[in-house]
Amino acid sequence: MKKSNLSFFAAPYVVWMALFVVLPILMIVVYAFRDAGGGFTLDNFARIEEYLPVFARSFLLALIATLICLLIGYPISCFLAREGAQFQRVAMMLIMLPMWMNFLLRTYAWMSILENTGLLNRLFSAVGIIDLGNLINGGLNSLCAALNDLFGLALKVSRSTNMEYFKMINTSGAVVLGMVYNFLPFMILPIYSVIVKLDPKLVEAAYDLGADSVTVFRRVTLPLSLPGVLSGITMVFVPAVSTFAISQLLGGGKQLLLGNLIEMQFKGSAYNPQLGSAMALVMMVVVVICMAVMNRFGEGEEQAVML
Amino acid sequence: MTKKPSALSRVFMGLIFVFLYAPIFVLIVFSFNDSSSRSIWSGFTLNWYVQLFRDQQIIDALYTTLAVSVLAAVIATVAGTFAAIGFYNMRRRWSAPLMTINNIPMMNADIVTGVSLCLFFVAAFSLWGQAAAWINSSLGTHLPEKLYLGFGTMLIAHITFNIPYVILSIMPKLRQMDKNLVDAAQDLGCTWMQAFWKVVVPEIKPGIVNGLLIAFTMSVDDFAISYFTAGSSTANLAMRIYAMTKKRISPKVNAVSTLLFVTVLTLLIVINVREARQEKAQRQHAQ
Numbered sequence: 001m002k003k004s005n006l007s008f009f010a011a012p013y014v015v016w017m018a019l020f021v022v023l024p025i026l027m028i029v030v031y032a033f034r035d036a037g038g039g040f041t042l043d044n045f046a047r048i049e050e051y052l053p054v055f056a057r058s059f060l061l062a063l064i065a066t067l068i069c070l071l072i073g074y075p076i077s078c079f080l081a082r083e084g085a086q087f088q089r090v091a092m093m094l095i096m097l098p099m100w101m102n103f104l105l106r107t108y109a110w111m112s113i114l115e116n117t118g119l120l121n122r123l124f125s126a127v128g129i130i131d132l133g134n135l136i137n138g139g140l141n142s143l144c145a146a147l148n149d150l151f152g153l154a155l156k157v158s159r160s161t162n163m164e165y166f167k168m169i170n171t172s173g174a175v176v177l178g179m180v181y182n183f184l185p186f187m188i189l190p191i192y193s194v195i196v197k198l199d200p201k202l203v204e205a206a207y208d209l210g211a212d213s214v215t216v217f218r219r220v221t222l223p224l225s226l227p228g229v230l231s232g233i234t235m236v237f238v239p240a241v242s243t244f245a246i247s248q249l250l251g252g253g254k255q256l257l258l259g260n261l262i263e264m265q266f267k268g269s270a271y272n273p274q275l276g277s278a279m280a281l282v283m284m285v286v287v288v289i290c291m292a293v294m295n296r297f298g299e300g301e302e303q304a305v306m307l
Numbered sequence: 308m309t310k311k312p313s314a315l316s317r318v319f320m321g322l323i324f325v326f327l328y329a330p331i332f333v334l335i336v337f338s339f340n341d342s343s344s345r346s347i348w349s350g351f352t353l354n355w356y357v358q359l360f361r362d363q364q365i366i367d368a369l370y371t372t373l374a375v376s377v378l379a380a381v382i383a384t385v386a387g388t389f390a391a392i393g394f395y396n397m398r399r400r401w402s403a404p405l406m407t408i409n410n411i412p413m414m415n416a417d418i419v420t421g422v423s424l425c426l427f428f429v430a431a432f433s434l435w436g437q438a439a440a441w442i443n444s445s446l447g448t449h450l451p452e453k454l455y456l457g458f459g460t461m462l463i464a465h466i467t468f469n470i471p472y473v474i475l476s477i478m479p480k481l482r483q484m485d486k487n488l489v490d491a492a493q494d495l496g497c498t499w500m501q502a503f504w505k506v507v508v509p510e511i512k513p514g515i516v517n518g519l520l521i522a523f524t525m526s527v528d529d530f531a532i533s534y535f536t537a538g539s540s541t542a543n544l545a546m547r548i549y550a551m552t553k554k555r556i557s558p559k560v561n562a563v564s565t566l567l568f569v570t571v572l573t574l575l576i577v578i579n580v581r582e583a584r585q586e587k588a589q590r591q592h593a594q
Contacts, residue, residue, distance in 0.1 A: 006392055006393060006395075006396040006499065007393050007394075007396040009393035009396070010389070010390045010392075010394050012389070012390075013387075013389065013390035016386070016467070016470075017409065021409075022408060023427055024423035024426065025411070025423050027423055027427050028419070028426065031426060075316075076323055079319065079320055080320070090579075094324060094327070095327070097572065098327055098328075099524060099528060100527060101568055101571065102527065102544055102545045102548070102564075102567075103528055103530065103545075104530055104545045104552075105334065105548065105560070106330055106331065106334075108334075108548060109334040110330050111552075112346050113333060115346060117346060119346050181326070181327075184327070242417065242418045242419065242531075243418075245549060248549075248552070249552055259416075266422055266535065277426070280418070280419045283416065284415065284416070284419055291414070
């Protein structure tokens with residue numbers, strides 16, 4: 001059958017994409033290979049070497065956050081899919097609801113919870129957990145000192161025994177927490193939408209054929225939900241590795257991430273768009289390679305729709 | 308197999324919901340706090356709400372957020388609908404690479420999209436400056452020679468990252484549609500314009516509505532792309548809050564979050580109750 005002639009409907013958008021998607025990306029590539037005067041240089045990439053620890057930290061923290069999201073998101077999607085239709089509808093609404101509040105507001109709320117004089121530390125000291133921590137640290141210190149004396153070891157004996165609060169904000173743990181909190185819905189939604197459509201007859205058939213529940217999960221449920229898992233991982237990892245607001249708010253500028261570096265090159269004190277472009281380009285390439293490698297595992301599977 | 312949900316799974320889900328809502332709860336409670344502390348409770352007040360409506364900066368930011376989100380969502384939905392229909396009717400050889408490009412803004416990190424658009428706008432403005440200067444001097448017109456990042460550039464950026472989501476939600480509906488419907492309509496005497504309005508649009512309407520909602524959500528939630536494309540004269544709510552976190556944050560922010568949360572919650576409840584009612588009516592109709 002001859003396709004009808006409506007394909008010209010896409011023409012304006014093709015022009016729009018060329019202008020506002022393709023050209024800007026090309027600008028990044030061009031800037032990455034330029035010096036301040038406009039000549040060709042590879043200096044920007046050489047300078048990135050100084051920032052390798054930041055690259056490593058960004059990818060590590062994003063990876064940890066993605067793993068935690070997966071470990072929470074997968075089971076919760078399975079549990080949800082077993083509930084009644086009404087329950088599922090309300091639960092999904094509750095999971096989506098925080099997304100309509102700006103994520104900076106939600107991250108800001110964590111600041112007041114995690115602060116040194118914040119709510120969680122108040123709770124801890126009221127219940128006596130902080131005293132308990134001091135006690136344990138004191139015990140560990142004397143134990144280590146004894147071991148050091150006995151065996152000539154060099155174990156740490158300087159654990160603090162007079163803490164007034166646990167240090168939670170401005171640590172990498174707080175940054176990971178912020179990532180998990182903000183991006184967890186992006187993990188749950190795609191996995192849930194795949195699992196809920198999974199044909200229960202397949203699982204039934206596997207049980208009938210003698211598989212135990214571990215085998216059923218490994219050979220039936222998991223492979224069939226893989227597209228959702230892969231798209232969830234992408235949707236958490238990409239924003240996590242490039243965030244700069246979360247690390248600014250919860251890391252207090254001490255846990256510098258890639259996003260903060262790039263931001264500083266464009267808007268901050270260290271104005272250097274060429275270097276910033278090179279960083280953005282390297283990040284983009286590494287992320288694309290990661291995704292390409294990962295998607296090989298799910299090859300042939302249908303692309304999961306995200307929302 | 309119909310495994311009943313176990314108590315353990317309910318507890319797990321409960322904990323996750325506590326995790327998701329605890330910070331929001333804290334935000335709301337401290338919007339009524341009678342001091343500017345964000346962790347010590349010192350009595351009930353509505354003072355922060357009163358002050359919120361006197362704070363022109365926050366009100367402006369709220370207005371900017373809503374204006375950009377509504378405009379971007381509506382424009383992106385219209386443009387995305389046409390684009391999706393166009394892509395659908397294209398030969399695969401053409402549509403496949405175009406869809407890949409279309410996916411770029413969704414797959415790319417926000418910061419990369421923001422930075423790339425920022426570079427592009429600055430370069431485009433300097434080109435425009437030269438062109439305008441030349442035109443002004445040769446024709447004696449008064450075109451503005453200097454353009455700045457602002458509301459317009461932010462809007463363009465939002466439209467750009469919204470359209471892919473709209474296309475993504477319309478495409479499946481187009482694929483489900485019976486291809487012969489358009490031909491049938493045209494055989495029966497419709498022009499392609501009439502076929503489009505009377506056949507295609509009603510068929511894909513759920514996808515269009517869904518796309519509009521996703522686009523709006525994305526725009527309201529966006530920070531990074533706006534941050535790089537809005538310049539220094541315009542700010543949406545997220546940018547305003549980010550700027551505040553570098554100094555001292557006033558509980559007015561808590562008040563504005565509470566208002567947003569209540570609005571969204573009400574909207575969602577209304578939508579859900581309506582949907583549930585419609586489904587019920589349909590079921591009764593079927594019986």
